Amino acid sequence: MNAIQRAFLETPIGFVEINCTGKGIRSIDFINFKVKVKRTPACLKDCKDQLREYFGGKRKQFTIPLDLEGTPFQLKIWNELLKVPYGTTITYLELAKRIGDEKALRAVGGANANNPASILVPCHRVIGMDGKLVGYAGGLWRKKWLLEHEYAFAQRDLFYE
Numbered sequence: 001m002n003a004i005q006r007a008f009l010e011t012p013i014g015f016v017e018i019n020c021t022g023k024g025i026r027s028i029d030f031i032n033f034k035v036k037v038k039r040t041p042a043c044l045k046d047c048k049d050q051l052r053e054y055f056g057g058k059r060k061q062f063t064i065p066l067d068l069e070g071t072p073f074q075l076k077i078w079n080e081l082l083k084v085p086y087g088t089t090i091t092y093l094e095l096a097k098r099i100g101d102e103k104a105l106r107a108v109g110g111a112n113a114n115n116p117a118s119i120l121v122p123c124h125r126v127i128g129m130d131g132k133l134v135g136y137a138g139g140l141w142r143k144k145w146l147l148e149h150e151y152a153f154a155q156r157d158l159f160y161e
Contacts, residue, residue: 002118003021004021004026005021005041005044006018006020006041006044007047008031008035008083009037009052010046011051013144013145013146014031014142015031015033015034015035017031018047018048019049020044023065023067024065024066024069025064025067025093025117026034026117027117028116028119028120029116029118030138032053042096043126047120050062051126055149064120066120066121067113068121070116073111074111077108080098080127081112081122082126082128086122090126090127091124092109092127092129093105095108096108097144111128111142113135113137115137124146125147126133
């Protein structure tokens with residue numbers, strides 16, 4: 001079993017906790033408190049650098065190995081999310097169709113909500129069928145920020161809480 005190491009990164013939308021194993025990134029979670037950023041384990045340096053580049057507008061794709069844990073269905077959804085290009089959005093229905101089961105809408109939404117690696121696995125790029133922002137574990141304001149950062153969601157009036 002690989003030991004999990006962690007680091008913290010301050011971003012424009014709050015602090016994130018990043019966890020990795022020897023195989024790759026296990027999770028990225030938003031945290032709602034400040035932390036003192038200390039030493040960064042070697043397995044997390046590249047991730048922190050790439051996230052800084054993303055937030056700085058210099059990176060559109062991540063090249064960080066992932067080591068996600070989930071059910072086979074969740075892994076299938078998360079792998080499909082990795083194919084959604086920077087600056088674009090898809091609906092939950094489109095995501096369900098991409099895996100070949102448009103009746104699995106609720107399960108797709110559940111897998112999306114349980115994505116352990118926010119930002120790297122771009123669940124923020126999935127929107128409601130009516131084009132509105134729905135569901136984001138980090139908060140809808142963060143989802144809105146990320147999409148606007150990627151120029152995918154310019155219409156502010158579509159945002160609601």
